[in-house]
Amino acid sequence: MRSLLHSLLGLCCVFGAFGDLVEIKRIAEENVTLKCQHELGILGEQSLDIEWFSNISHSGQKVLISYSGGKVYDNDDRKGRYSFVSKFLAGDASIIIWSLEPSDAGFYTCKVKNAGKYYWNYIWLEVLVKPSEPQCWIDGDQLVGKNVTFHCMSSAGTKPLTYRWQRIRYEDKAVLSMPSTARLETQQSLLLQNLSKAENGSYQCEVANEAGKRTCVVHLRVQNAMNVGFLVSVICGSVGGVLLLCVTIWILLRKKELKKREEDEFLNEIREDAEAPKARLVKPGSSSSGSRSSRSGSSSTRSTTNSASRSQRTLSTQETSHGEPRHHCLDQI
Structure with missing residues (x-):
């Protein structure tokens, strides 16, 4: 690459003045100024042309920034990253590249033309990248x-x-x-x-x-290995104890839940058994109930009558027993 650059410099000698090849090293994310001093501005500003272009190996030759016909032109792809440093019409066509990137490394050319005369300046830029965080x-x-x-x-x-x-x-x-x-x-x-x-x-x-x-x-x-073993055993024991406690609590809660479920089922069965007879008594209707009550009434009436008759017989018998001795005495007289 360096031999190619020197060949280009030799060709430029035929057509006009040229500067020495300048090598610059800068660190990524820093700014860099590429110098280009000329004396062609004194020939007239209207005919002055300035052009900066790069010949980066992976992108080919590309115009970065230029001045022609009294206007400055930026490359649309890299607009804002390049600018003229100062009074380029007065002889300083240097540019500044803002916030260097690794892709900015390569060969840069400054070409100044005025009234048929040329000035060339060449710069080799190397962009260094710091080590990444290890x-x-x-x-x-x-x-x-x-x-x-x-x-x-x-x-x-x-x-x-x-x-x-x-x-x-x-x-x-x-x-x-x-x-x-x-x-x-x-x-x-x-x-x-x-x-x-x-x-x-x-x-x-x-x-x-x-x-x-x-x-x-x-x-x-x-x-110490023993300390580590003891620590591991303590941790394992603690974890095991917590697991055992959790299992015990779960079993107790499970038993309580099963017991409550059995009690609920037992109460439901009792309630069903208690409600079944009532349903049979009410279902036939009031006729059975009335007949039963009438029979109960008649039986109670008969019982009352029988009790009264028995009472009367008892009284008459007692009177007879008391009167019998007097009747015997009369018979004897």
């Missing part, structure tokens, strides 16, 4: 005597990316000495062997490139 994590059991591996990964950023691990004091980010058992497996992975509680703390991964750097932190908390 992700940090730990593989392995954080137990005394075990091994763990710290991992760090940044998914984007201008290559090359460099990784560095440090042990830090998290409160003030002060750098501490790395444990003697630590060693790099790869640039992105740090291995700690035969853990002890002395290795507890915070470990920082720093990812850097030419554009900047970013960091992430992991926290190591080494515990």
